[in-house]
Amino acid sequence: MxxxxxxxxxxxxxxxxxxxxxxxxxxxxxxxxxxxxxxxxxxxxxxxxxxxxxxxxxxxxxxxxxxxxxxxxxxxxxxxxxxxxxxxxxxxxxxxxxxxxxxxxxxxxxxxxxxxxxxxxxxxxxxxxxGTAGLTAMLAVLALHENSIKPDAGKVLVTGSSGAVGGIATKLLLKLGYEVVAMTSRPEYNRDYLKSFGNIEVLDTDDFLGNPRMLSKERWASAIDVVGGKVLENIITETNRSGVISVCGQVLGLNIVTNLAPFILRGVRLIGIDSAFCSHERRSRAWDMIFDLxxxxxxxxxxxxxxxxxxxxxxxxxxxxxxxxxxxxxxxx
Structure with a gap:
């Protein structure tokens, strides 16, 4: 042509x-x-x-x-x-x-x-x-599954859930049978939209912007975070023993301030998600799963x-x- x-x-x-x-x-x-x-x-x-x-x-x-x-x-x-x-x-x-x-x-x-x-x-x-949002979301969900976070493990928190990555991740988790808690910065605007996904709890991002404790009460079997900043700092201290946090965004900034207690006393794991340059094999596996779900x-x-x-x-x-x-x-x- x-x-x-x-x-x-x-x-x-x-x-x-x-x-x-x-x-x-x-x-x-x-x-x-x-x-x-x-x-x-x-x-x-x-x-x-x-x-x-x-x-x-x-x-x-x-x-x-x-x-x-x-x-x-x-x-x-x-x-x-x-x-x-x-x-x-x-x-x-x-x-x-x-x-x-x-x-x-x-x-x-x-x-x-x-x-x-x-x-x-x-x-x-x-x-x-x-696109990239779907691939990122699927890789984040895969990271939980591959680290033994199964649907019966407990609540999975998803930040930025009304956006592209968070919304797709929420939908994927629900399809796989996980109990999902969705976090959004505008709950009064997004609550009905998120509730239409399924039986999920909706939380306000503002409640996670304070300074975290060294360790807080365990709340989350795992999390998928697209926000970073203070939100991620608080999630780290609230994650269950042996919990996994897939980190794939930095809306509130690239820097976080945390401490070692969640990692050495509870075995919490942070896993970075790279959808831009992940291997062809991993990319193909993720796309096959998305197409199925x-x-x-x-x-x-x-x-x-x-x-x-x-x-x-x-x-x-x-x-x-x-x-x-x-x-x-x-x-x-």
């Missing part, structure tokens, strides 16, 4: 000590230089993307760069035998939107080793309704589709904690 000369993309450039984000018409020859070119049907707007787009954190490692750590689309040119014209593919993480041009564009270009063929029964919007109806309920041109305004809502659900972008012209 003959490649068009222009593409429509978001582009982040460096300006003085800050960044500037614009939706532009770009020269395809300059930005689509890898072995495979994909016409992007859908992408997604992750928390990391929102930080990059608004300039709130130094996510981008080189400039100028097309943001977007996820995309799904159709191969229109390929110089690799692994993929041919017309193949439906998707990609998450692995440097997209950070080290190389990403998916918030009408077209993307990458090497074959980061692409996965999209099963025929799934749409591009379905896989982007999961979450159907199209689940993903549609957990997500919302917006036009790609609305990405900047929605990013501002995401970084300010005012967005609910997973955001899918419609990238078709």
């Amino acid at each position: 003959q490649m068009q000369k222009k593409i429509n993309s978001w582009l982040i450039t460096q300006v003085d000590k800050g960044t500037q984000t614009d939706y532009l018409e770009l020269d395809s020859g300059e930005f689509l230089s890898n072995e495979i070119i994909i016409e992007v049907k859908n992408s997604a707007l992750n928390y990391k993307d929102a930080l990059a787009i608004t300039g709130m954190a130094p996510i981008i490692r080189k400039f100028p760069l097309i943001p977007g750590i996820d995309f799904s689309g159709v191969v229109i040119q390929s110089n690799n035998k692994k993929f041919g014209e017309g193949d439906r593919v998707f990609a998450t993480g692995l440097g997209l939107g950070e080290l190389q041009h990403g998916g918030l564009s009408s077209h993307a270009s990458t090497d074959a080793d980061i692409l996965i063929k999209l099963p025929n029964k799934y749409t591009h919007s379905y896989i982007m309704g999961l 979450l159907d199209v109806k689940d993903v549609n309920y957990l997500s919302e589709i917006i036009d790609i041109k609305d990405v900047y305004e929605r990013s501002k809502l995401i970084v300010n904690g005012k967005n609910r659900r997973r955001i899918i972008t419609n990238n078709s012209n």
